[in-house]
Amino acid sequence: MSGNADKPGLICASSGLMTDLYQITMAAGYFQAKKQVEASFELFVRRLPENRGYLIFAGLEQALDYLRDLRFHADEVDYLRSLPAFQHVDRRFFDYLREFRFGGEVWALPEGEAAFANEPLLRVTAPIIQAQLVETYLLSTINFQTLIATKAARVVESAQGRAVVDFGARRAHGPEAGVLAARACCIGGCVGTSNVHAARILNLPAVGTMAHSFIMAFDSEEEAFHAFRQAFPETTVLLLDTYDTLEAARKVARMPGPIRGVRLDSGDLCALSKEVRRILDGAGKKDVRIVVSSDLNEYRIEKLIQDGAAIDIFGVGTEMVTSRDQPALGGVYKLVELIEGGEVEPKIKLSLEKETYPGRKQVFRQNDAQGRYAGDVIAKADEELPGGKALLEPVMKKGQILKPHPPLSEVQLRAKESREKLAPEIRRLRQPADYPVHYSQALKDLLQQVLQSMNARMVPGTDL
Amino acid sequence: MSGNADKPGLICASSGLMTDLYQITMAAGYFQAKKQVEASFELFVRRLPENRGYLIFAGLEQALDYLRDLRFHADEVDYLRSLPAFQHVDRRFFDYLREFRFGGEVWALPEGEAAFANEPLLRVTAPIIQAQLVETYLLSTINFQTLIATKAARVVESAQGRAVVDFGARRAHGPEAGVLAARACCIGGCVGTSNVHAARILNLPAVGTMAHSFIMAFDSEEEAFHAFRQAFPETTVLLLDTYDTLEAARKVARMPGPIRGVRLDSGDLCALSKEVRRILDGAGKKDVRIVVSSDLNEYRIEKLIQDGAAIDIFGVGTEMVTSRDQPALGGVYKLVELIEGGEVEPKIKLSLEKETYPGRKQVFRQNDAQGRYAGDVIAKADEELPGGKALLEPVMKKGQILKPHPPLSEVQLRAKESREKLAPEIRRLRQPADYPVHYSQALKDLLQQVLQSMNARMVPGTDL
Numbered sequence: 001m002s003g004n005a006d007k008p009g010l011i012c013a014s015s016g017l018m019t020d021l022y023q024i025t026m027a028a029g030y031f032q033a034k035k036q037v038e039a040s041f042e043l044f045v046r047r048l049p050e051n052r053g054y055l056i057f058a059g060l061e062q063a064l065d066y067l068r069d070l071r072f073h074a075d076e077v078d079y080l081r082s083l084p085a086f087q088h089v090d091r092r093f094f095d096y097l098r099e100f101r102f103g104g105e106v107w108a109l110p111e112g113e114a115a116f117a118n119e120p121l122l123r124v125t126a127p128i129i130q131a132q133l134v135e136t137y138l139l140s141t142i143n144f145q146t147l148i149a150t151k152a153a154r155v156v157e158s159a160q161g162r163a164v165v166d167f168g169a170r171r172a173h174g175p176e177a178g179v180l181a182a183r184a185c186c187i188g189g190c191v192g193t194s195n196v197h198a199a200r201i202l203n204l205p206a207v208g209t210m211a212h213s214f215i216m217a218f219d220s221e222e223e224a225f226h227a228f229r230q231a232f233p234e235t236t237v238l239l240l241d242t243y244d245t246l247e248a249a250r251k252v253a254r255m256p257g258p259i260r261g262v263r264l265d266s267g268d269l270c271a272l273s274k275e276v277r278r279i280l281d282g283a284g285k286k287d288v289r290i291v292v293s294s295d296l297n298e299y300r301i302e303k304l305i306q307d308g309a310a311i312d313i314f315g316v317g318t319e320m321v322t323s324r325d326q327p328a329l330g331g332v333y334k335l336v337e338l339i340e341g342g343e344v345e346p347k348i349k350l351s352l353e354k355e356t357y358p359g360r361k362q363v364f365r366q367n368d369a370q371g372r373y374a375g376d377v378i379a380k381a382d383e384e385l386p387g388g389k390a391l392l393e394p395v396m397k398k399g400q401i402l403k404p405h406p407p408l409s410e411v412q413l414r415a416k417e418s419r420e421k422l423a424p425e426i427r428r429l430r431q432p433a434d435y436p437v438h439y440s441q442a443l444k445d446l447l448q449q450v451l452q453s454m455n456a457r458m459v460p461g462t463d464l
Numbered sequence: 465m466s467g468n469a470d471k472p473g474l475i476c477a478s479s480g481l482m483t484d485l486y487q488i489t490m491a492a493g494y495f496q497a498k499k500q501v502e503a504s505f506e507l508f509v510r511r512l513p514e515n516r517g518y519l520i521f522a523g524l525e526q527a528l529d530y531l532r533d534l535r536f537h538a539d540e541v542d543y544l545r546s547l548p549a550f551q552h553v554d555r556r557f558f559d560y561l562r563e564f565r566f567g568g569e570v571w572a573l574p575e576g577e578a579a580f581a582n583e584p585l586l587r588v589t590a591p592i593i594q595a596q597l598v599e600t601y602l603l604s605t606i607n608f609q610t611l612i613a614t615k616a617a618r619v620v621e622s623a624q625g626r627a628v629v630d631f632g633a634r635r636a637h638g639p640e641a642g643v644l645a646a647r648a649c650c651i652g653g654c655v656g657t658s659n660v661h662a663a664r665i666l667n668l669p670a671v672g673t674m675a676h677s678f679i680m681a682f683d684s685e686e687e688a689f690h691a692f693r694q695a696f697p698e699t700t701v702l703l704l705d706t707y708d709t710l711e712a713a714r715k716v717a718r719m720p721g722p723i724r725g726v727r728l729d730s731g732d733l734c735a736l737s738k739e740v741r742r743i744l745d746g747a748g749k750k751d752v753r754i755v756v757s758s759d760l761n762e763y764r765i766e767k768l769i770q771d772g773a774a775i776d777i778f779g780v781g782t783e784m785v786t787s788r789d790q791p792a793l794g795g796v797y798k799l800v801e802l803i804e805g806g807e808v809e810p811k812i813k814l815s816l817e818k819e820t821y822p823g824r825k826q827v828f829r830q831n832d833a834q835g836r837y838a839g840d841v842i843a844k845a846d847e848e849l850p851g852g853k854a855l856l857e858p859v860m861k862k863g864q865i866l867k868p869h870p871p872l873s874e875v876q877l878r879a880k881e882s883r884e885k886l887a888p889e890i891r892r893l894r895q896p897a898d899y900p901v902h903y904s905q906a907l908k909d910l911l912q913q914v915l916q917s918m919n920a921r922m923v924p925g926t927d928l
């Protein structure tokens with residue numbers, strides 16, 4: 001990886017090789033067949049993960065940066081040429097890759113917006129080689145960040161206004177996943193992250209204090225508390241549960257001057273938090289915040305709050321950054337339309353199990369009288385549905401990003417507002433109600449039309 | 465991210481900021497307290513994830529590269545200085561960070577070796593600031609790769625000698641997770657990956673063919689098959705299930721010349737694979753391999769094989785690269801010893817729920833007469849246990865990697881041999897038996913000694 005200039009790193013975000021091989025073999029197939037066709041692909045999720053009533057869309061910024069920067073560097077093209085599978089590929093294909101740029105058009109939901117099953121989150125229209133090649137990276141960044149933003153929104157919901165911060169770097173799926181998860185957690189409503197690199201590049205508050213090992217490295221707990229406070233007199237947060245939580249709380253109660261907070265990381269968090277609060281309040285330290293961590297998730301936080309725990313800040317790690325109960329989002333990227341020689345051909349893959357609608361689409365969202373989200377209609381892209389707001393907007397044309405990425409705070413605000421416009425039964429942590437999503441009549445008609453033309457062209461099915 | 469030279473990327477592997485903030489606040493605390501102490505930390509897993517009888521240790525190469533390359537770059541130090549929390553920190557601390565290098569010693573299991581609960585996988589000994597600071601990154605790379613190598617070993621086990629390949633890039637937790645997962649999957653026994661960048665940098669076979677959209681982009685399936693074959697005459701693998709799987713198989717049966725394989729991605733994979741095999745064999749195409757994919761995991765593969773499916777290669781994605789049933793490994797990194805002024809002080813954090821042993825340790829593994837792994841003893845690092853092989857070996861001294869990283873093929877072979885030395889009941893997919901792991905008498909004595917000295921020093925417990 002790093003430290004060796006001759007060796008490419010574990011990750012090269014703009015590399016054309018950060019994809020599945022089949023994207024490149026298909027590209028070669030199209031190239032040699034001189035397939036000059038414009039294709040539209042839509043990225044959507046067929047079914048919401050269990051216990052999710054909505055998704056928070058995230059990952060668009062990284063997706064667009066990728067499309068803007070995507071290149072096949074000379075050494076990468078040489079690598080492909082060296083593969084035995086590519087021995088018979090027309091040499092001109094490699095010249096094509098060297099000059100490759102993504103020059104297509106992208107429509108997408110704004111980041112942070114709530115979305116539902118089957119709604120296109122993003123649509124790519126480009127010459128088919130380009131539109132196809134970008135599938136893997138787009139799915140990888142949008143699937144993951146949407147998964148985590150959605151999970152974080154649940155955790156934040158469960159905390160009922162108390163602060164939630166991301167502590168997950170050590171259990172995320174590798175270092176980059178920790179950074180992307182920190183971003184998605186903040187979109188979902190977290191107010192900070194322990195990940196310093198993420199905090200820096202995303203302009204987020206960095207949070208964190210000390211580990212048990214710090215306390216253990218000193219001869220006494222008092223000495224450790226004192227040493228830490230010397231360095232951070234105004235922002236001291238002290239870890240209480242290395243030896244005896246309540247004894248440590250009493251030590252904090254006796255310390256003169258301001259203490260920002262204390263952290264509990266084990267034991268009966270509810271009972272301990274109440275007792276620690278009592279000790280601190282008794283010493284006039286009502287402004288000392290109580291932070292807890294320890295395998296928290298939305299259900300445990302809900303229970304702590306129900307039981308009246310005296311907790312101000314929840315530090316959530318593993319469960320949030322891996323979306324542990326549902327650790328994958330099944331986003332797919334499907335061909336919906338071809339334009340060849342000016343002729344538009346809406347496309348679907350026939351499937352018994354999976355209903356998919358052809359053609360480029362738009363999502364129209366209706367508000368009720370109170371401004372709440374009342375239902376969506378998935379329509380043809382060129383329809384106008386009065387009373388509904390069109391959610392997909394153009395974000396890239398001819399490979400150029402159309403406007404600067406919004407700051408993360410704006411994305412976070414959109415997610416918050418969007419979540420708050422959902423009815424409580426949609427936001428429920430367990431078995432949420434279905435949000436109403438319908439298809440427009442024109443789209444249904446198009447589906448029938450496509451099905452009829454496919455049946456007319458196909459050999460009678462003999463599938464098992 | 466990329467494309468903007470002024471802005472640091474989503475990931476900077478060697479950056480001192482790729483960590484939790486508390487590692488840096490603790491460093492400042494130690495620095496100001498002039499804490500000159502050598503510390504040993506051990507990385508281990510307290511409990512194996514459900515249905516896992518063993519772990520395959522992975523991630524060491526990235527961990528050591530990180531320790532070798534770790535730096536605080538000037539702009540990173542400036543960022544820390546700019547944080548309000550660091551306003552009162554001694555300015556000399558930032559000079560210290562600018563010169564920071566990891567100069568410690570590391571012992572570790574060889575990558576690919578089987579390991580069990582509570583066994584140290586890696587031990588770091590260094591001045592405490594250094595040893596502490598690296599915790600987050602080490603956990604993040606070793607937790608994830610060990611999780612996935614272990615999951616992949618299960619999938620490979622279920623395939624009973626048939627090939628398994630990684631198809632997971634689009635569902636991994638971001639682009640880097642896809643690369644790290646590809647590496648870990650290959651350590652666990654996969655024979656290739658669809659991820660081209662991973663294949664390149666890890667020197668793995670890249671695998672992949674075509675998507676349904678490729679077939680749909682042509683006027684007919686035959687035309688698509690033909691176009692693909694033109695580009696890849698010797699390695700053609702054709703996707704059969706876009707329209708009608710058996711009809712497509714009959715088309716392949718009629719094609720002259722060699723076909724490398726066919727892929728099925730939907731439907732009743734068992735019945736379809738048998739029927740496709742029959743059609744191909746009937747046309748004398750016995751050497752055409754059948755590849756399947758479609759939400760596979762170890763249980764589905766086991767069932768397919770039990771039912772006599774005619775499958776040569778399993779393409780496994782989401783379930784393997786997210787370790788979907790158990791998506792996090794709870795590895796921890798705990799202080800076990802301090803050396804201050806030449807005096808060795810073994811350390812543990814007292815905990816009602818969690819038994820931890822103090823001091824630097826070694827793991828001794830016994831073989832039975834057949835060469836199978838018969839049981840492990842966790843002992844003090846300086847013990848000699850006759851008949852057992854010491855598993856932890858020195859891999860870094862004074863911050864220098866001691867020998868070149870073994871090629872991935874060697875790590876993969878070690879994992880295979882190590883897995884094969886485990887009794888079948890340990891390797892079982894469901895409710896595996898416990899592998900025998902014991903503590904040496906000397907280590908038990910040390911624990912008692914430490915507990916007594918802690919009790920003597922502590923105020924009587926008043927914890928809830």
